[in-house]
Structures are given as C-alpha cells and as structure tokens.
Amino acid sequence: MGVTDGYYIGRCLDGHPDDFRYLVRRYQGVLLAHLAGQLGNRDTAEEAAQETLVRAYFGLERLKKRESFFAWLLGIANRVAKEQRRSEQRRRRIGDVLSETAAEPELSQDYALERAIAALPERYQQVVLLRYYGNCTCSQVAEQLAMPLGTVTKRLSRAYAMLRESLQQDENCEVQK
Amino acid sequence: MNCEECKELLVAYVENLLAESQKQAIESHLNTCPPCRAELTQLIALRDRLAANGKALAQNDLEDKVLNRIVREQSSKLREVSKSNKQTQLWRIIMKSRITKIAATAMVIIVTLIGIDYFSGSVDPTSVAWGKMIENMKQLPWMHIIMESERDGGKQRFEVWISFESQVCASKRSSGEVSYSDGQKHVEYRYDPGEKVIKISYLSEDITKGSASVLNFWESWLKQVTEFSTESTIETGQYNGRKARIYKFKASKNEMSYESMITVDISRNLPVFGHQKSFDSNGNLIKAKDLYFDYPEEGPASIYDVGAPRNVRIIDNLSK
Numbered sequence: 001m002g003v004t005d006g007y008y009i010g011r012c013l014d015g016h017p018d019d020f021r022y023l024v025r026r027y028q029g030v031l032l033a034h035l036a037g038q039l040g041n042r043d044t045a046e047e048a049a050q051e052t053l054v055r056a057y058f059g060l061e062r063l064k065k066r067e068s069f070f071a072w073l074l075g076i077a078n079r080v081a082k083e084q085r086r087s088e089q090r091r092r093r094i095g096d097v098l099s100e101t102a103a104e105p106e107l108s109q110d111y112a113l114e115r116a117i118a119a120l121p122e123r124y125q126q127v128v129l130l131r132y133y134g135n136c137t138c139s140q141v142a143e144q145l146a147m148p149l150g151t152v153t154k155r156l157s158r159a160y161a162m163l164r165e166s167l168q169q170d171e172n173c174e175v176q177k
Numbered sequence: 178m179n180c181e182e183c184k185e186l187l188v189a190y191v192e193n194l195l196a197e198s199q200k201q202a203i204e205s206h207l208n209t210c211p212p213c214r215a216e217l218t219q220l221i222a223l224r225d226r227l228a229a230n231g232k233a234l235a236q237n238d239l240e241d242k243v244l245n246r247i248v249r250e251q252s253s254k255l256r257e258v259s260k261s262n263k264q265t266q267l268w269r270i271i272m273k274s275r276i277t278k279i280a281a282t283a284m285v286i287i288v289t290l291i292g293i294d295y296f297s298g299s300v301d302p303t304s305v306a307w308g309k310m311i312e313n314m315k316q317l318p319w320m321h322i323i324m325e326s327e328r329d330g331g332k333q334r335f336e337v338w339i340s341f342e343s344q345v346c347a348s349k350r351s352s353g354e355v356s357y358s359d360g361q362k363h364v365e366y367r368y369d370p371g372e373k374v375i376k377i378s379y380l381s382e383d384i385t386k387g388s389a390s391v392l393n394f395w396e397s398w399l400k401q402v403t404e405f406s407t408e409s410t411i412e413t414g415q416y417n418g419r420k421a422r423i424y425k426f427k428a429s430k431n432e433m434s435y436e437s438m439i440t441v442d443i444s445r446n447l448p449v450f451g452h453q454k455s456f457d458s459n460g461n462l463i464k465a466k467d468l469y470f471d472y473p474e475e476g477p478a479s480i481y482d483v484g485a486p487r488n489v490r491i492i493d494n495l496s497k
Contacts, residue, residue, distance in 0.1 A: 003371040132231040157188040
C-alpha cells in the first residue's frame with residue numbers, strides 16, 4: 001500500500017488539508033460501490049460518497065485508531081446512506097401527494113453486483129471492496145485489515161460463493177418477472 | 178488433488194498466490210475435471226465483472242468536489258467562529274496558498290505565543306512596541322525560526338526560513354517534509370518523504386503578493402487581538418548574556434489556560450526566544466512549545482539547502 005492512511009491523516013491534522021486528496025483517491029471507488037449497492041441510484045451514491053468523505057475529514061480528530069480508517073469510513077458511509085434513504089422516502093411521499101411522476105433514477109452500471117456486495121456480511125464485504133474497488137492486491141488487503149494472507153483468500157473465496165448465489169437468485173427473479 | 182482441495186485453492190490460484198508446485202497440482206486436476214474447470218470459468222467471470230465495475234467506478238473523480246466542499250465548509254465554520262468578518266477574509270487569504278500558509282504558520286506561532294488562540298484571546302496593548310519590532314524584522318534579509326513542541330509525549334520540530342526581500346519561504350518538518358517557495362520565480366518545490374519525490378509546481382501571482390506582505394498579516398492580527406484584554410507583564414532580564422525584555426502573557430479560553438513568554442533582544446529589538454504552555458482546567462500541562470529566532474545574513478538557496486535529499490526523483494508539474 002506504500003504510504004499508510006495514518007500518514008495522510010497525520011498530515012491533514014498537521015495543517016495540510018490538501019493531503020486529504022490522497023485518501024479520497026484511495027477510497028472513492030470503495031465508497032461508490034458500497035453506497036451504490038445500498039442506494040441504487042448512481043447520482044445519490046456519488047452525493048453520499050462526497051458527504052461521507054467530507055464528514056470523515058471533519059471527524060479525523062475524533063478517530064482514535066488511524067489504522068482503522070477504512071472501517072471507520074464505511075461506518076460513516078452507512079450512516080449517510082441511512083439518512084439518504086430516509087430523505088428519499090420523504091421526497092417520494094411528497095411526490096405522491098403532488099402526483100408527480102418522478103424520473104426513474106439512473107442505476108449504476110452494475111447495480112445487481114453492487115447490491116450483492118452490499119448484502120455481504122461486513123468481514124467479506126471489506127475484503128471484496130478493498131480488492132476490487134480500492135485497487136489493492138491480496139497482500140495489501142491483508143496488510144490493511146491486519147490479517148494473514150490465507151484469511152484474505154479464504155474470505156474472498158467465501159465472498160465469491162455468496163455473491164454468485166445472490167446474483168443467481170437475482171437472475172432467477174428477473175426470469176420469473 | 179481431489180475436487181474439494183481444488184476448490185479450496187481456486188481463489189488463491191486465480192489471484193496467482195500459489196507456489197509453483199500447488200499451481201501445477203491444480204492445473205493437472207483441472208485438465209481432468211470438467212466440473213472444476215466450470216467452477217474456475219465462473220470464478221474468473223465474476224472476478225472480471227468485479228474488476229470491470231471497480232474500474233468504471235474509479236473513473237469518477239471525487240477529489241476536487243470533496244476538497245472544494247471541505248474548503249467551503251471550513252470557511253463557513255470559520256465564519257461562525259469568527260465574529261469579525263475581516264478576520265475571516267484574512268484567514269481565507271492565508272489558507273488559499275501554501276506559501277502564505279507556511280508564512281502564516283510562522284506568524285501564527287508567534288501570535289499564539291503571545292497568548293492568542295486563533296480567533297480569540299488577548300495581547301498586551303503594547304502594540305507600538307510590537308509594531309516597531311515588525312518594522313525591524315521586515316528590513317532583515319532572513320528570518321529563521323525553529324519551533325519545538327511537545328504534546329502527549331511526542332516531539333515535533335518545525336523550522337522555517339523567510340526572506341521578505343527575496344520573497345522566499347522554506348520549511349522543514351520533523352516528518353521529513355521540506356518545501357521551498359520562490360515568490361519571484363513563481364515556483365514551489367516540495368519534497369514528500371512518503372512518496373520520496375520532489376514536486377515542482379507553479380506559484381500564482383496572488384500567492385506571491387501574499388507572501389511579500391506576510392508581515393502585514395501579523396500586523397493585522399495584532400491589531401485585531403489588541404481588542405481583547407489579558408494579564409501581562411514586562412520584565413527586563415538576560416538572554417545568552419545580552420540584555421533582554423521579557424513579555425509574559427496569560428490567557429484562558431474554553432477552560433484551557435495559556436502561559437506564554439517572548440524574549441526580545443533589546444539592542445536589536447528583535448524576538449529571540451519564545452515559549453508557550455497550555456493547561457487544561459485541572460492545571461495539567463497539555464502542550465509546550467519552544468521557539469528560537471535568529472536572523473542570518475544568508476538563507477537557503479534551494480530545497481536541497483533546506484534538507485531535501487539530492488538523489489530523489491523530481492516531478493516537474495511546471496512544464497505540464
């Protein structure tokens with residue numbers, strides 16, 4: 001992974017807000033995938049990812065374990081997604097009252113896959129997100145999550161199986177429709 | 178190898194993590210086992226699907242959007258904190274650029290030393306004496322400040338060279354980061370110890386204007402902070418065998434209290450040493466800072482003089 005999250009966090013807290021850029025670069029893909037899976041709509045996911053990163057920046061001082069930045073970030077993202085869903089529901093209710101026909105939200109490119117990832121238990125989800133959306137090798141994932149390489153491949157293996165199962169179910173539903 | 182063993186290692190195989198012998202064992206099993214081959218094909222298809230989606234999402238560029246929002250929200254937070262609009266404007270100018278940020282850091286150190294915690298706090302209304310000192314500092318070829326701070330047992334060192342005449346600002350931190358900004362040539366060099374590279378970038382005109390009048394910022398700050406009151410004393414003493422005037426300040430804010438002192442060489446009318454301590458509500462020491470000032474005839478002529486290693490890669494963003 002090279003430069004650690006902790007290093008950049010230290011720099012930000014040391015008066016170099018510009019260095020937050022590197023953390024954005026590192027985790028934007030992860031966040032977009034994670035949020036798109038929960039929210040469905042591509043634009044909403046992007047908005048939520050921005051909101052998550054901005055909140056994270058202003059909360060850096062409160063982060064006790066810098067090495068847990070990634071898990072902490074996902075926690076913020078989950079809260080943001082929850083808020084977004086709530087406000088979306090409110091908007092819809094108002095929309096119903098006004099009988100507006102809202103434009104269909106634009107789904108992200110592979111919503112089925114993102115939704116399947118979002119449904120994974122956290123420990124499997126983290127491995128998949130870092131590997132494919134955080135652009136990490138398996139060794140980097142192991143380093144980042146402080147676990148042996150063997151555990152990463154085992155989790156990845158289990159995650160693959162769960163993803164396949166859930167994608168399969170999805171396809172079956174589509175066929176039944 | 179049987180099917181179960183093969184399936185267990187399949188992900189590691191796809192990820193190219195297996196030793197040569199295991200790899201061969203898997204491959205020979207795959208050659209004879211159609212179900213495992215089908216499993217591998219599905220695995221690869223899913224991996225490619227994940228990778229393609231990952232790539233597509235990586236094309237989104239959130240960097241600028243996020244950083245712009247941070248700057249906007251920071252400004253609005255500062256606006257809330259600051260009662261005076263003028264102070265916010267000043268802060269915005271400072272935060273706009275790295276060179277003024279560096280210079281401002283030096284200035285903020287001095288200002289905090291005399292008992293001011295960013296936007297509130299206090300200073301002794303001896304601003305005439307301070308004003309004279311500022312005039313004096315402006316005339317000097319170089320100003321060199323070393324700040325050593327201690328907090329939670331960790332020590333930090335920050336060193337800065339400022340030349341108002343040649344518009345150069347250079348700094349070095351204990352983290353290993355070194356920077357050198359030349360306002361006349363509009364160039365900034367920055368060594369990043371994490372990436373082990375020196376980056377060269379353009380300094381815009383606005384920035385150099387800011388750096389040229391860096392001490393004016395200090396004047397403005399002092400002017401603003403004289404509106405607040407403080408407990409202060411002035412004593413006469415010695416520093417390194419020379420006659421010195423010692424300013425002592427006490428301030429408190431949000432249950433924190435600060436004790437500061439700054440020693441001024443009387444014959445040159447320049448600050449030479451400073452110290453600041455912050456305490457929590459129970460009187461426990463939270464943070465201590467020492468500052469050493471000197472005024473050399475010559476300053477660093479390049480980033481290497483400040484301490485950047487010579488054998489690292491240079492990324493020249495100027496020619497882009």
